[in-house]
Amino acid sequence: MDDAAARVGEHKMKRRKPGHSKKSKKRVNPSHGGGGPKVKKIDGKMKRLFRKRAREYNSDDDDKDEQKLDIQDDRDISAGGNEMKLLEAGDDDSDDNSADVSGNGSGEEDGADSEDGHGTAKFKDGSNAFRAAFESIMSNAVTDDGLGPVLSAQRKLVAEKLAEEGVEKKVKGEAKKEKQLVKEKGHVKPANYLDAREKFLIGVATKGVVKLFNAVNKAQHAQKGLNPSRSKDEKVIKKRRKEAFFSELKKPSSSSSANLTKVGTSGEDQAPAWAPLRDNYMFSNPGLKDWDKVQDASEGEGGSEMPEYKSSSDDE
Amino acid sequence: MARMHNKRKRVFVKPVVKTPKHVDHVTGDKIPKSFVFSRGKLPGPLRQLQMDLRKLMLPFTALKLKENRRNNLKDFLNVAGPMGVTNFLILSKTDTAPYLRVARTPQGPTLTFKIEEYALAADISQSQLRPRCPPDLFKNPPLIVLSGFGTGDQHLKLTTVMFQNIFPAIDVNTVKLSSCQRIVLLNYNKDTKLIDFRHYSIRLQPVGVSRRIRKFVQNHQVPDLRNLQDVSDFVTKAGYGSESEADDEAATVTLASDLGRVNQAASKSAVKLQEIGPRMTLHLVKIEEGLCSGGVIFNEYGNPSEKKREDPKEVSPQESQEEGDSEDEMDDNDDDDLDE
Structure with a gap:
């Protein structure tokens, strides 16, 4: 069996190098060996059947195809969790990497391949180096700045970038502020209390309203109880308005004459008021x-x- | 059959009655109407100010006037004619300050005000403990009070006339006091040459009535009598704050008619004003003859062309005419700057 396995392994390695040929072979394999000529696709049932057969053929056999299947099964077992993936890879013929790994795995299992042994040694060294590096990094006291633990080369760059960003932000913020100021120009939020100026203005406005209301009162007093939209009342209203107008005319004339006399007396020779x-x-x-x-x-x-x-x- | 005839007649008559659309049906005066819009792009607060101004100009304004960036002054003017719009209030903005132009359509004149400071209606209601806005506040045009404009200057006289004609005139004989709910105050300050623009709501309260009873009459709610020994206590017990309210003699009026449930015609009422905003401090910068164009009648900063203008009246009519033309061009340029 060992021989056969080794042979097969070699065979495989040889075959793998071309790459694509293997896949095509794989695809062809099941149709040749296991199933009848009718079966072209491999579905879940067929897979199970093949596996079962492989288990049964645990001894040497003449049929190469069957052997190959056997080996494939072994590989599956060694790969452990990757079993299903592998099978799928076999079906889909797209997953090259997993197939390679499986190849390596088989090599290690055999222990015949010298190259593989060398690789493990290298890995061990690498892991030691990595461990040393990791430990040294971990033992370092972390500086507590804003940048956090960053590799030294990177640190400079990051700092520069941050500083640049800060400057940019500042410039942008200032521009925005200026824009906002221009937008809000002249906009003043009023105080919660009434200052002297507002009080004065309210006083002026109140005076105006009072004046108007008194005038309205005076004018509408005459037409009390009459509806201005009725034609009957309209005549009466007109008459009353006329009277009011004339009486109003007479009044200011007397007051103006009084004003005149006042002006006259004061104009003569600053006579005493008493x-x-x-x-x-x-x-x-x-x-x-x-x-x-x-x-x-x-x-x-x-x-x-x-x-x-x-x-x-x-x-x- | 006769009914049918009647109906037809009514339908025929109706439009005849309706024809004087822009005329007050009681006094027969022409009602001034206005458009409030902006030239150029306005920032947020100024847009709000424009909305506040529209509300202030209610009810004879287009509250939801939609303007396009591509609309120019001519478009507004074309619409204004058939709609009977007589006034334009145009807001614009430069880097130095926002500007308000008050113009009469279609021929002008145009007053340009620099808005030194402004506060929105929202700001003012925020600053108040109890902002007041009764539902029918904006259903009637405001009264206008102009004070301090009587200095004899021509441009101030023109400003007075302009603002008086922005709002419908009041006929003392027919006006209803219940329709006087708002007042716009323009106060000219001689020293600073600034015009304070304020907008108040008018409230009337009976004098000599305690706050409790007033509230009771107004609200129609059952008062809380738990702490009182007798019903008479409710009337006789003086509430706080009633003395301070009654002190202002100058602000009391006797009403011609009953106003609301509280204010009786016979009793005296106190006039109370509360600001509703917007608030502006305006600076008259320029007066033009035309609608945002034409010769400059008045310029605050003493345009060199204006100085020339005063002199050549004595020199010769030809020269003055030429200068007038050049002025027009310059004005146009100014306008463009403003618009941008």
């Missing part, structure tokens, strides 16, 4: 014309005063 202090107080006031006489008369007789007063008023 009448008794003015120069012409005695002349303008008829009752005080003959104040000494009146006093005398009042002492003597009361009737003489009246005609005098009348005459003086007539003179004026």
Whole structure:
């Protein structure tokens, strides 16, 4: 069996080198050996059947194909978990890697291949080196900066990149802020309380409203109880409005005349406001014309005063 | 059959009655209408300000006016004619400040204001403890109060006339007090040359009535009487804050008619104003003859062309005309800058 296995292994190695040929062979194999000529596809049932047969043919046999199957089965067992994958690989003819691994596995199992032995030694050395490196890394105290544990070569780059990003961000942020400022230009959030200016403005507005409401009150007082949209009331309203208008006209005329007189008196010679202090107080006031006489008369007789007063008023 | 005839007649008559569309049906005055829109792209807060201004101009404005970037002034003007729109309020923005242009269509003049500061209606309602917005607040046009404009300057006079004609005129004989809910105040400050633009809501409260009773009458809710010994306590016990409310004699009016449930015609009422925003501080920069074009009537910064303009009246009419033309061109350029 050993011989056969070795032979087969060699055979396989030889065959594997071309690569594609093996696959084609694999695909062909089952149809040749196991099943009848009708079976072309291998489905799950067939796979199981083949495996069973392989187990049964555990001894040397003449048929090469059957042997191959046997070996394949061995490989499967050695690969362990990869069993199904392998079979699938056989079916799909797409998975080259798994097939290679399986080949290696078989070689190790045989122990005949010198190359494989060399590989393991190398791996051992490699693992030692790796262990040493890993341990040295792990024993290093990690600097507690923002970058974290990074390889030294990388660290510089990362730092540079971060700094660059920071600068970029800053520039972008400033530009954004400026834009926002331009957008919000003139926008002022009002205070929660009323300051003096607002109070003054409200006062002005209130005055205006009061003025209007009083005017409305005055105007609409005349037409109380009348509906302006009714034609009957309209005439009455018109009449009343006219009266109100004329009365209003008369009023300001009197007030304006008063204004005029005021202006006149003040324009003459800055006369004192209190009448008794003015120069012409005695002349303008008829009752005080003959104040000494009146006093005398009042002492003597009361009737003489009246005609005098009348005459003086007539003179004026 | 007769019914049918009647129906037909009614249908025929209806449009005849409806024809004076832009005219107040009580006073017969022409109602001014307005468009509020923007030239160029506006940032978020200014867009909000535009919306606030539209609300302020209600009800005779297009609240949901859709504008396209490709729309130019001519498009708005073409729409304005058949719609009876008489005023444009145009918001624009440059790097230095936002601008508000108030124009009369279709011939102008145009007043350009620089908006030095502004606060949105939302900001103002946020700053208030109890923002007030009754449901029918925007159903009637606001009153307008202009104060401090009587300095005798021509441009100020023009500003007054402009703003007075933005809102419908009030006929004292027919106006209903219940329709006076809002007031727009423009206060000119002589020293700073700035115009304060404020928007308040008007509220009337009966004087001499305790807060408790007022609330009771207003809300129609059963009051809480648990802590009172007698029902009379509810009326006689003075609530806090009632003294401070009654102090302002100047702000009281006697009403011509009943207003709401609380304000009786016979009793006195106190006028209370609460700001609803937006709030703006405007600076009159320029007045143009035409609609965003034409000769400059007034320029705050004393344009060199304006100085020339005052002189040549004495020199010769030909020269002045030429200069006028050059002015027009310059104005156009200014406009372009603003629009961008």
